Amino acid sequence: MATALSGVYDQGYIGIAGMEGYKPTANEEFMNAEQLAYFRQKLLTWKDEILRESEGTMEQLKSGPMREADLTDRASSETDWGIELRTRDRQRKLISKIESALRRIETGEYGYCEVTGEPIAIARLEARPIATMTVEAQERHERQERISRDD
Template structure:
């Protein structure tokens, strides 16, 4: 039986490989399937958002290239909208890449391993924030820098 392209047996193999913190219960195949489905849904949502943003940017770029005879206020407003859309597009692309990387780590059995210290990130943290790449301690140290 497969769920969203992943068999229960494959999910069980992944679950066994995933680290947990002391005191946490091991991952189950059902939890792996659920996290994977959530990541896939988020990836699809982000891809649609990037496509929509790309279309909006294309339109805004066309508008901003022809400024002859336009009111300076309109040109400024168009430039502001373009810059804002560029920023949102970049942020959406970053989130998409983070979700894709989380899915790859999950499928490789590396999900929940801190990229800094190599210790478990924690199952509870990964269920809430599957894009996490650092344990709480390493993340706090990184944010203080």
């Protein structure tokens, strides 16, 4: 999930005064107020970045039809646009997951596995802040999906 934000995430949290450089650790109380604020800001920043990128795509679409005279160039441009639009569709779905994670923060459910109720590792949440399951629960879920698909 490499995005333009990965550099921002690596630099630490910078959204609330007094928390510059804060990074959650496993050595502190799980999902304390600082951790919740950190992940909330991380999710909001990620969402804003996706929305900015999609606005750029919309502006390009509004600028008019492709005007390549060469059929090969036109086909290449259409392929590129197809890829771009599929990417935006995946990001639209990602925004829904980000909003769901933000709701879980508000309800106090964020950071806990929806299957087992156990805490999700901070490292996993850092890597995938929209995670809803522990690694173990996710692996079991994926195994079950493969088994179902193979039947």
